[in-house]
């Protein structure tokens with residue numbers, strides 16, 4: 001019976017495994033949905049309106065007035081301290097530190113050219129340089145930076161930046177998906193991993209048939 005050269009077989013197998021691994025690695029950073037909401041909220045409350053912070057310190061709408069004539073550069077999504085904060089798209093963490101008014105905050109650079117910022121966190125689960133996939137938990141809601149006031153409702157300060165311009169994230173967040181979306185992401189990734197694993201295993205067991213192009217031996 002003619003068998004495929006074991007050395008060649010091993011080399012091809014390793015090559016294929018690397019390609020599959022690379023494919024899985026790249027796939028895990030694909031965006032599966034338009035946008036994942038950075039903190040989950042119940043759309044059945046207030047007819048689907050966003051849980052925008054409103055308290056005696058001010059309100060959290062995009063462009064809301066701030067002291068010194070400044071305008072609010074993001075939106076404040078009211079959420080309890082400790083609520084998981086998720087990456088809205090896949091990308092690379094370009095900053096994760098405790099700094100100034102933002103307090104503990106994470107900045108992610110995305111392939112679409114936008115940068116997302118998540119501020120006033122109580123905990124950060126990622127470090128600078130790390131790649132994160134869409135929907136991954138990158139930290140927890142907190143009251144760090146200029147959100148430390150007792151009278152200020154705990155919230156996630158969220159910004160979308162293109163170059164030096166701040167975009168209004170409202171419609172993105174309204175159209176985004178939250179818990180059900182991240183569950184969907186996990187299902188898709190798990191299915192892909194299972195399919196690729198099965199195909200790889202089948203190849204390893206069967207090998208490939210000898211042909212004129214493929215080196216074979218008796």
Ligand SMILES: [Zn+2]
Pocket residue numbers: 060072074075076156157158
């Ligand atoms: Zn804010």
